[in-house]
Amino acid sequence: MRYSKDHKAETHARIVQNASVQLREKGARGVGVADLMKDVGLTHGGFYAHFDSRDHLVNEAIASALDQNAVQWGELMGDKPFEQRLKALADIYLSAGHRDHPGKGCTFAALGADASREGPKTRRVFHNKLDGMVNLLGGGNGKPPSTKTRQQAISAIATLVGTLVLARAAGNGAFSDEILQAGKSAARERSDTVITKRKSAPHARAPKRGAR
Amino acid sequence: MRYSKDHKAETHARIVQNASVQLREKGARGVGVADLMKDVGLTHGGFYAHFDSRDHLVNEAIASALDQNAVQWGELMGDKPFEQRLKALADIYLSAGHRDHPGKGCTFAALGADASREGPKTRRVFHNKLDGMVNLLGGGNGKPPSTKTRQQAISAIATLVGTLVLARAAGNGAFSDEILQAGKSAARERSDTVITKRKSAPHARAPKRGAR
DNA sequence: TGTACATCAGTGAACGCGCGTTCACTGATGTAC
């Protein structure tokens, strides 16, 4: 069968999309070529008309998942100021829904640990996309953030990612909920601190003994 | 060959120890029975004199890794007050050494995401051990921590875990170092906040700025 | 417009390999006498 113009591109995209979900759900080693193709409604043999190898697909799917995340984050944050951005992000990010549906969720939390075990290509993708996320959260309306702001954005993201990883590892019971709550509180306090600091003036931090 | 009294227990422990390292390095799916036994100096067939199945070993090895972490944390923190505990922990936890040697490091960071994909047994182990870690970091000398203190301990741990996961995913270059630094700064600021809050009420702690 | 041919995404059997698991066997040491 020979298909219309961009039929191949569409199928390719469908495989990638499906893989990006399944990888986040089952891990980098948890998804087989045959299962994947079956899910897309094809047979496994056709896979190699689209990808050189399983590894190539994994890389592409992870990159795609990260891109989706970036879009989601961008929509969520709009042009709010930093502390409001963080609040908006944390509320969604640390919801039970996100915890219980990793396939549509954050790739750092789902595959970050796996990434460090994959090839340099995968790590490079993570590197680049994470850098983009940091600028997205920390940057001011398109402008690249300062070193200090980057620092805050990084640690904010780290807290979100760590909280989600721990909440998922702990299941979905009361303790897991407590973890999500703790993460939300931390984000809230962090926002408040930033707000307070900005208000209290362009200098100083804690009154007397801050000790940095 | 029939071996001395506790020879079997020793071999068993060696296998578990080896697995606990390799699992953290290569992930829950990345370690094979044959490789593992070879590393311990035995042949693969003997494995089943010690474990019912590979899955049983994985559970035992993860539990062992988590126990080791708890011991390490305990030694590191001694009977210091919370903010100093966190500082001491963060300095080691967010070091390049820890990032580059996951086999001896934190199990939450290395296998937390994997845990959520494993069976309920593994998740229960993570649940229990994490709960213990929270009490360890948040508790005051044996006493169980308050809800508020637990919250702080949880988010502190989450930040550490998330930072390490991201730093590893980003490789080990300048960006990865920046991530570690951001995590350390966050831990420091968090400690200061706690100090400030406490200070403004009951009384003081660090002389002027030294901390520790 | 109609016909012959070329293309190539997708099919499904087959291959090779690795891995978890089984099993008959070994042989050094503990135990019974």
Next chain:
DNA sequence: TGTACATCAGTGAACGCGCGTTCACTGATGTAC
């Protein structure tokens, strides 16, 4: 103390299965004339 037997941690060949990959083939549609 010495001897015969029992035990069982460990050996290594073998099995079965799943998975990534290959390959000859299909047949609907695009293209050439």
